[in-house]
Amino acid sequence: MRILLSILILLPIISFSQEEKGLQKRPPRPDNYIRMKGLRVGYDLTRPFQYIWNIGDRYGSELSFDMEVAPNIFPIFETGWETQKINSDYVDYKSSGSYSRFGVDYNCLVAENKKDKDILYMGLRYGFTFGKQQVQSFTSTSYWEQTVGSFPSQNINAHWAEMVLGTRIEVLRNIFLGWTIRGKIRISYKDYDMPPVYFIPGYGKASKGFNFDFSYSIFYNLPVDVLKIFRKGE
């Protein structure tokens, strides 16, 4: 499986370099048609279970909406909320908020026929969030008295960009499954002196300029040709 994943990532790079050597002009794609008509709604199955592979109690929920507006071009909007809690002997922390991302995916997988809706895509996203964090209590033990304290709630906001590689495979009619791997690059965020922002909903650890993430989603392609409706209205 690891080999296959590596091939998936490296294939475009190898192909591209081979093509450059030959200095040949790339012929147009044979699948120059819209294969998926209508809006596709997705739900990220991994967001509620992030506590499994992250420190503390991290969970959330995320929906996505994408549509093929031009052959192999899929504008996408993703929105959700996320909570990160850390409850240890020393700190009781909570950060939560809603976030959104919009961007576009480009499908690299050539369709075998007009019914073939499977895609392997690369995409870009712009993400932003509004949330709150609070250190509800902290404790520091000593030979002397324990130091106990708390901080009031702080508003946080942040912006970031994402590079995405993913798949969407039709497993049943109009029902898709797909994974993504994502590299998130922090653009800016509102920080505080004490305590600093620890967790940015939708992005991850605030102190890191780059965060890696992945998702696994289920999608339903609404069987309504939205573009056709728009065209009729013109």
Add this chain to the structure above:
Amino acid sequence: MKWFNFTAIEKFEMKQVLLSVFFAFVLVACDDVFDAPPKAFLNATLKYTDNEKDKSIKQIGVSVFGEGRTDAWIFQDTLAVSSSDSTRSVLIPLNDTPTTDYVFTLNGIADTVSISADSKLIYESMETGFYTEFKITGIEYTRHRIDNIEVLDSAVTKEWNENIIININTLTYN
């Protein structure tokens, strides 16, 4: 042309990858381990003022009590001293209050040391928490066994740098 030529990958394999990736990530599950926050200690070096005195008394018996506390921070500790060693260090926690008072009992004779310091809360990480660092602003002490105290570094941090030297008077043993 080859740029788009992903159809070479069998659809069957694609679907296998799709399903197995999810389970692979779930298997990466790990337990949370939260470390305690670091501690800032005042590092005090005990040293005889007259280093040429009888070597046998250089084994300093040290007890350190916080003023008002019944339990000792250090109780009759001589283990860290070798007969050839003329100094030893003790790590002392400071209180968040403006002044921390300790009673140092050095080979059976007690001295009170009063350390004034400004405190500052430090964020280590959300996984470990917060701790307090100090800046020594003044030291007062009695002079039964203590000859004088030198401040080398006023910053009391988690690095435990050498902060003060407590010079001990050996004359009482002559």
